[in-house]
Amino acid sequence: MLAKELMRKGHTVTIIASSFRHNVGTDEISAEGQMWKKEILDGVPFVWIKTPPYKGNGLDRIWNMLCFSYRVAAWTDEFNIGIPDVVIGSSPHPFAAVAASVIARRYRVPFVLEVRDLWPESLIEIGGMSPRNPGIWVLERIEKYLYKAADQIVTLLPGAVDHICQKGGVAEIVTWIPNGIDIALVPYTPPPNEAQFTVMYAGAHGLANGLDSILDAAAILQCGDSSGKVRFVFIGDGPEKERLRARVKEEGLSIVSFEPYVPRTMIFEKLQEASIFIATLRNIDLYKYGISLNKLYDYLACARPVVFGAKSINNPVEESGGGITVPPEDAEAMAKAVIDIMNMPYEERVKMGLKGREYVGKHNDYGKLADRLEQVIYKAFNGSNENR
Numbered sequence: 001m002l003a004k005e006l007m008r009k010g011h012t013v014t015i016i017a018s019s020f021r022h023n024v025g026t027d028e029i030s031a032e033g034q035m036w037k038k039e040i041l042d043g044v045p046f047v048w049i050k051t052p053p054y055k056g057n058g059l060d061r062i063w064n065m066l067c068f069s070y071r072v073a074a075w076t077d078e079f080n081i082g083i084p085d086v087v088i089g090s091s092p093h094p095f096a097a098v099a100a101s102v103i104a105r106r107y108r109v110p111f112v113l114e115v116r117d118l119w120p121e122s123l124i125e126i127g128g129m130s131p132r133n134p135g136i137w138v139l140e141r142i143e144k145y146l147y148k149a150a151d152q153i154v155t156l157l158p159g160a161v162d163h164i165c166q167k168g169g170v171a172e173i174v175t176w177i178p179n180g181i182d183i184a185l186v187p188y189t190p191p192p193n194e195a196q197f198t199v200m201y202a203g204a205h206g207l208a209n210g211l212d213s214i215l216d217a218a219a220i221l222q223c224g225d226s227s228g229k230v231r232f233v234f235i236g237d238g239p240e241k242e243r244l245r246a247r248v249k250e251e252g253l254s255i256v257s258f259e260p261y262v263p264r265t266m267i268f269e270k271l272q273e274a275s276i277f278i279a280t281l282r283n284i285d286l287y288k289y290g291i292s293l294n295k296l297y298d299y300l301a302c303a304r305p306v307v308f309g310a311k312s313i314n315n316p317v318e319e320s321g322g323g324i325t326v327p328p329e330d331a332e333a334m335a336k337a338v339i340d341i342m343n344m345p346y347e348e349r350v351k352m353g354l355k356g357r358e359y360v361g362k363h364n365d366y367g368k369l370a371d372r373l374e375q376v377i378y379k380a381f382n383g384s385n386e387n388r
């Protein structure tokens with residue numbers, strides 16, 4: 001969406017991405033022997049690079065990352081996309097950002113680093129890896145290189161600037177730009193006013209998402225007076241989904257159901273079925289740098305109350321008044337919050353949901369975020385020219 005907004009402002013944008021989709025396990029390149037292809041999606045030019053498939057978070061996924069990064073750096077001239085003025089390297093994994101820095105250096109143009117996740121902190125805090133692991137040592141060296149190589153840095157996390165400076169970055173080149181929402185794609189519909197409440201989680205089913213604690217909350221409600229009045233629906237995919245399914249079956253959690261991944265183009269229609277949304281963070285120190293969860297902005301834009309387990313320096317649910325915040329991974333507190341919202345008069349639930357929608361429209365609109373990104377690009381471009 002940011003690419004579309006930049007194009008509306010007159011910029012030429014091309015996105016280079018891996019052909020293998022992590023969240024659903026599908027491949028954008030199906031032709032045998034084809035290693036890359038160009039495509040226009042919703043008006044935005046894409047270059048898909050063939051990468052090997054994988055499941056889970058093992059060595060196959062690392063191999064996928066390395067293949068993508070090498071091929072981006074090695075094949076860029078073949079794509080016939082011209083010499084860029086600025087290269088933006090995002091970091092869903094750090095190797096992709098390294099490839100972007102290599103391209104920027106080759107063309108002698110500015111490099112803008114987008115920090116999505118803090119590597120290797122995420123692996124240590126969420127994955128439980130030892131700080132003394134050799135792989136962590138390598139990622140730390142890559143992290144420091146990227147912060148020093150960048151002409152400008154964009155971070156999704158409001159508190160990440162302190163971490164970046166500790167690792168060799170410079171505060172003056174860091175700009176916070178969170179994830180966003182196109183509110184026009186989410187027409188307002190009032191929440192359902194039915195006897196049975198649908199508590200919905202829509203998003204990734206991974207270690208980082210703390211979904212066991214939401215199942216614990218569902219178990220509490222199933223055993224209480226709310227049984228029969230509430231159901232929990234999990235939408236999405238991820239490495240933890242089958243284990244969670246097995247747990248639900250083993251424990252007889254009849255009020256819980258799982259539904260498949262829904263494409264982004266169709267998700268908002270599905271989200272309208274929710275009475276309440278629910279999500280939680282893991283109870284770890286990583287979130288002292290802040291959060292920027294796409295699903296939270298989607299939830300709030302749908303104008304439904306949100307139950308959110310969080311301990312973070314920023315919290316859109318709390319800041320907007322669009323729901324109830326409880327301690328992270330606290331099943332009892334989540335269950336109580338669900339009951340409290342269920343017991344509200346319908347009009348109060350509507351008002352609570354509208355507060356969240358108003359908040360994301362004001363703070364997370366893609367048009368406004370694109371203005372900030374455009375300023376970062378200009379700073380990188382002008383600063384690079386001054387230093388030549």
